[in-house]
Amino acid sequence: MEFLSLERQKELEKELDYLVKVKRKEISQSLSESSSLGDLSENAEYQEAKEEQLRNEQRIAEIEDLLSHAVVISDSCKKRSNVEVGCFVLVKRLRSNFEEKYQIVGSEDVDPLAGKISYESPLGSALLGKKKGHTVRVLTPRGEMRYTIVEVE
Numbered sequence: 001m002e003f004l005s006l007e008r009q010k011e012l013e014k015e016l017d018y019l020v021k022v023k024r025k026e027i028s029q030s031l032s033e034s035s036s037l038g039d040l041s042e043n044a045e046y047q048e049a050k051e052e053q054l055r056n057e058q059r060i061a062e063i064e065d066l067l068s069h070a071v072v073i074s075d076s077c078k079k080r081s082n083v084e085v086g087c088f089v090l091v092k093r094l095r096s097n098f099e100e101k102y103q104i105v106g107s108e109d110v111d112p113l114a115g116k117i118s119y120e121s122p123l124g125s126a127l128l129g130k131k132k133g134h135t136v137r138v139l140t141p142r143g144e145m146r147y148t149i150v151e152v153e
Contacts, residue, residue: 003085003106003119004070012108016063019056027053066108073106083127083152085119090151091127094135099150104128123147 004012027049034045073086083089083104090101104124105116117124126136127149135148 002066002070002108003073004066005086005105005109006072008109009067009070009072012063012067016060016067019060019063023056027056070106070108081131081152083130083149085128088153089127089149090153091147092150094146094148102127 030049031046031053034043034049085104085106088101088103090099092099101115102123103116104119104127107118107120109116110118110121119125119128122138122140123136123145126138126147130136130149132149132152135146138145138147
């Protein structure tokens with residue numbers, strides 16, 4: 001099971017639509033044109049088109065599988081008190097009192113620069129299920145970090 005934001009779900013649906021309706025036709029035309037050039041075993045254009053077709057079909061299958069098993073997450077956790085996938089969490093690092101806000105997301109939506117961390121990451125998994133006021137410990141390459149949950153949104 002994979003968690004997806006509604007935005008990421010729509011991006012994947014759009015990519016799938018393009019790969020099926022546009023890219024397949026382009027590859028089919030390329031295969032047809034290159035096959036008319038003669039001996040297929042020594043036809044580099046044909047071999048390249050076949051490889052592109054394989055990559056396209058693999059990506060189509062990957063997206064279809066992902067979308068069929070995905071759980072679309074809500075961006076709002078205002079009615080929840082526990083941290084769940086989709087929630088925004090304001091945490092304070094205990095050593096520095098520095099506050100950071102993260103959204104807990106699935107691996108397809110991870111964007112650390114935008115504050116989107118995976119529920120499977122060390123910090124994300126430590127925060128899951130916790131409430132405002134809880135302190136969590138996270139082991140990092142630099143040692144243990146401790147965070148207090150300031151707010152769950």
